[in-house]
Amino acid sequence: MRAARLIKMVLLLQSRPSMTGAELARELEVSERTVARDVLSLSEAGIPVYADRGRTGGYRLIGGYRTRLTGLGRSEAEALFLSGVPAALRELGLADAASAARLKVSAALLPELRDAATGAAQRFHLDAPGWYQAPSTPALLPAIAEALWDDRVLTARYARKDTEVERVLEPYGLVLKAGVWYLAARAGDGTGSFRVYRVDRFLAVATGEDRFVRDPDFDLPAFWEERAAQFARSILRAEVTVRLTPAGARWLPHVTDRTAAAEAIAAAGAPDDQGRITVTLAVESPDVAYSQLLGLGPEAELLGPPELRERFAEAARRMAGLYE
Numbered sequence: 128m129r130a131a132r133l134i135k136m137v138l139l140l141q142s143r144p145s146m147t148g149a150e151l152a153r154e155l156e157v158s159e160r161t162v163a164r165d166v167l168s169l170s171e172a173g174i175p176v177y178a179d180r181g182r183t184g185g186y187r188l189i190g191g192y193r194t195r196l197t198g199l200g201r202s203e204a205e206a207l208f209l210s211g212v213p214a215a216l217r218e219l220g221l222a223d224a225a226s227a228a229r230l231k232v233s234a235a236l237l238p239e240l241r242d243a244a245t246g247a248a249q250r251f252h253l254d255a256p257g258w259y260q261a262p263s264t265p266a267l268l269p270a271i272a273e274a275l276w277d278d279r280v281l282t283a284r285y286a287r288k289d290t291e292v293e294r295v296l297e298p299y300g301l302v303l304k305a306g307v308w309y310l311a312a313r314a315g316d317g318t319g320s321f322r323v324y325r326v327d328r329f330l331a332v333a334t335g336e337d338r339f340v341r342d343p344d345f346d347l348p349a350f351w352e353e354r355a356a357q358f359a360r361s362i363l364r365a366e367v368t369v370r371l372t373p374a375g376a377r378w379l380p381h382v383t384d385r386t387a388a389a390e391a392i393a394a395a396g397a398p399d400d401q402g403r404i405t406v407t408l409a410v411e412s413p414d415v416a417y418s419q420l421l422g423l424g425p426e427a428e429l430l431g432p433p434e435l436r437e438r439f440a441e442a443a444r445r446m447a448g449l450y451e
Contacts, residue, residue: 140188296312379392382422405430
């Protein structure tokens with residue numbers, strides 16, 4: 128523990144011209160007295176730490192004691208500092224490791240590149256969870272991630288609809304999608320098929336001693352893109368017919384599946400004399416279509432199926448009654 132703190136102190140001093148005892152104490156989460164003792168230990172070990180006395184004094188390294196990554200340019204350094212998603216790293220238990228890595232890189236950069244970390248962080252921020260939902264970390268995520276790093280076989284109990292199933296899995300990758308974690312894994316049933324599991328539906332996992340050999344041709348981003356597209360299309364099992372105003376056509380991708388909306392608009396015929404187009408839209412179900420298309424108000428007229436059109440007509444009558 129103390130050794131790690133001493134290393135971090137050296138890296139902090141390498142990354143800045145000087146730091147006060149209070150600043151070091153805050154960064155290292157210790158007292159200023161402990162900082163003074165640690166500085167003495169570093170000096171005794173041959174690390175050239177110099178203390179400037181006085182109210183504006185502090186600690187600094189002298190004699191050019193630093194390691195530099197002279198091969199990194201500014202754009203490369205900035206891209207490096209953008210490579211982490213803080214919330215995801217925390218949930219995976221890697222926040223401390225990522226912080227230490229960034230600190231080491233900062234300490235090793237040339238002085239003129241030291242502002243790369245701050246510059247990137249103040250210009251770009253990735254907020255992974257979706258709106259209107261409280262992000263939660265699945266309790267078993269760290270255990271699954273640990274097995275994934277070590278290429279170890281997992282035995283897992285998984286909630287599927289109203290039943291529980293047990294699976295032997297070879298964990299290949301974790302994906303964070305709109306605040307929800309998914310595991311891409313190869314089934315251990317001998318079929319060699321890859322499947323996707325929601326991590327928050329795992330009820331229990333046990334990591335075995337056996338390691339598996341990863342398929343060198345497996346590409347996690349390509350696999351996820353393909354499965355995500357398949358999933359999006361698989362849930363669109365119904366169709367509705369809608370007449371859209373120009374404004375309704377513009378807004379349609381914002382209330383329903385974007386790909387389905389784009390395909391429906393592209394396949395529409397010529398506009399009528401009022402500029403309206405009639406589209407056949409793939410939807411998840413009539414109930415989902417009702418909740419989505421109702422938001423378009425008078426910019427969309429539901430033409431079919433008839434029973435759904437009647438629901439829209441009833442909603443229109445009730446709404447008109449509210450505003451009379």
